[in-house]
Amino acid sequence: MKTYATLGPACCRADLLTELLNMGLTGFRLNLSHTTLTACRPWTEAVQQAREASGRPAELIVDMRGPELRMGALPQPVTLTAGETVTLGPGGLPVEPDILAAVAPGQEILLDDGLMALRAESCGRAVTCTVTRGGVLDVYNAVLDGASALMLTGETARGRYPVQAVRWLLDIARQAEADL
Numbered sequence: 559m560k561t562y563a564t565l566g567p568a569c570c571r572a573d574l575l576t577e578l579l580n581m582g583l584t585g586f587r588l589n590l591s592h593t594t595l596t597a598c599r600p601w602t603e604a605v606q607q608a609r610e611a612s613g614r615p616a617e618l619i620v621d622m623r624g625p626e627l628r629m630g631a632l633p634q635p636v637t638l639t640a641g642e643t644v645t646l647g648p649g650g651l652p653v654e655p656d657i658l659a660a661v662a663p664g665q666e667i668l669l670d671d672g673l674m675a676l677r678a679e680s681c682g683r684a685v686t687c688t689v690t691r692g693g694v695l696d697v698y699n700a701v702l703d704g705a706s707a708l709m710l711t712g713e714t715a716r717g718r719y720p721v722q723a724v725r726w727l728l729d730i731a732r733q734a735e736a737d738l
Contacts, residue, residue, distance in 0.1 A: 655683075675691040
């Protein structure tokens with residue numbers, strides 16, 4: 559199982575990146591959605607320093623700019639089963655109103671980088687959808703379902719506790735792999 563942390567202001571020092579690699583992290587993600595590769599040069603140099611200090615071959619994933627919309631915070635993992643009906647927006651899964659306004663009946667909506675899919679059935683203040691490809695949005699089940707990689711984003715890029723977030727991700731992934 560590969561595991562990645564997203565580089566950002568909270569996770570960009572060579573000593574911190576070295577610690578994360580020594581914990582077992584596979585590598586790092588560089589998100590260029592709101593910046594340039596040139597602006598992130600200090601971060602890529604810190605990754606190189608961490609590689610050298612840890613003696614581990616850290617992978618670097620570069621996430622290019624492109625449209626992506628995010629679902630709001632979920633209080634617990636959500637299981638979506640093919641054929642079931644779900645609601646996006648008020649009374650259902652948290653989605654920004656501007657996104658809901660752009661959805662048309664019959665439109666396919668991809669979740670979790672396309673791992674899950676919905677088809678919009680009726681649209682309004684909330685959008686009613688049929689799940690066409692199900693799944694679970696959480697770490698443990700991602701491992702059990704055979705995911706090849708897990709990635710932390712905001713928790714490492716901007717969070718206050720990147721080391722604890724990586725420790726949590728690795729602990730859950732290791733436990734799930736042990737349970738296979």
